[in-house]
Amino acid sequence: MSILLCIPAFNEENVIKDLIKKSLKFVDSIVVYDDGSSDKTSQIAENAGAYVIRGLENKGKGFALQSLFKYAKHSNFEIIVTMDGDGQFKPEEIPKLCTPIQNNDQDLVIGYRFDNNDEMPKYREIGNKMLDHISNLASKLPLKDTQSGFRAYSKNAINLITFSSDGFGADSEILINAFDNDLKISEEKVTVIYNTGYKTSTQNPIRHTTSVVISLVEIILIKQPLKLLGIP
Numbered sequence: 001m002s003i004l005l006c007i008p009a010f011n012e013e014n015v016i017k018d019l020i021k022k023s024l025k026f027v028d029s030i031v032v033y034d035d036g037s038s039d040k041t042s043q044i045a046e047n048a049g050a051y052v053i054r055g056l057e058n059k060g061k062g063f064a065l066q067s068l069f070k071y072a073k074h075s076n077f078e079i080i081v082t083m084d085g086d087g088q089f090k091p092e093e094i095p096k097l098c099t100p101i102q103n104n105d106q107d108l109v110i111g112y113r114f115d116n117n118d119e120m121p122k123y124r125e126i127g128n129k130m131l132d133h134i135s136n137l138a139s140k141l142p143l144k145d146t147q148s149g150f151r152a153y154s155k156n157a158i159n160l161i162t163f164s165s166d167g168f169g170a171d172s173e174i175l176i177n178a179f180d181n182d183l184k185i186s187e188e189k190v191t192v193i194y195n196t197g198y199k200t201s202t203q204n205p206i207r208h209t210t211s212v213v214i215s216l217v218e219i220i221l222i223k224q225p226l227k228l229l230g231i232p
Contacts, residue, residue: 001102003027004077005094007050008064008149009085013039015196016085020048023091027081031071033064041085061149062163062170072158080158084149087196096188097152107157107183108175110143111150111190141179143187146172150190157183 005027009016020030030050034042036058046052053067065082072080079098083089089111100106149171153161160181163173178185 001078001098002076003029003079003081003094003098004072004075005030005081005083006065006068006072007032007045007083007085008035008061008068009033009037009041009045010035010058010064011037011039011041012085012087013037013041013044015087016041016045017048019083019085019087019091020045020050023083023094024049026091026094028077031068032085033067035059035061035064060166060168060170062165062167062173065170065174066163066166069158069161072153072155078155080153080155082149082151082153088193089150090191090193093150093190094152096190097150100186100188101152101154105184106186107154108178108185109152110145110175110185110187111148112145112187113148113190113192114145141175141185143175143185145187146175148190157181 003026005023007016007019007030009032012019016032020032023030032042032045032050032052034045034052034054036055042052042054053071055064055067068082069080079101081094081097083091083094093111097109097111100109147168157178160183161174161177163170163177165173175185
């Protein structure tokens with residue numbers, strides 16, 4: 001089955017070339033959405049062999065994913081993989097996520113990051129666990145890692161999923177919508193490299209967590225208002 005890798009990227013000139021070169025061994029094509037980078041991310045990604053969609057200004061990961069999903073929907077690829085552009089995930093683990101979809105067992109496979117991972121900064125682990133819990137409240141998602149950006153989707157999943165968040169809340173909103181569409185979702189353990197030699201986060205962790213929480217509260221208020229408003 002043909003595989004398209006979609007990479008949202010913002011100021012990743014230091015790692016994007018290596019990421020693309022390694023990933024091309026495991027996928028058929030790569031598209032990078034450059035979310036208004038001020039460095040040479042677009043030029044380097046294109047020279048490395050990726051098709052690049054360049055945003056004129058930084059609008060957020062969710063906006064980048066919306067553009068990548070739109071591209072994927074109009075493509076002929078059967079499996080779509082999303083991977084953050086900061087070099088924290090290993091391209092050689094792409095087949096691990098794609099196999100359940102190739103076997104028609106799953107529609108969406110998430111790269112699960114936490115088991116036996118002592119390298120994750122404690123504040124990030126706590127923040128992610130909190131976001132997982134709130135995400136689970138929104139749609140009773142039976143998942144351990146709702147914030148991972150390393151995922152594989154069937155073409156059917158890409159065609160069905162809709163989301164509107166421009167920020168990091170998109171990761172949770174995508175899963176909630178997939179769950180509501182009765183898609184089959186599973187998780188596979190993946191390796192995460194936290195010390196890439198370069199800065200891997202483009203946003204303050206407190207601001208990041210707060211923005212996701214706000215997005216999730218909005219979803220809960222729309223879907224199940226009694227959870228937040230019932231007692232008051």
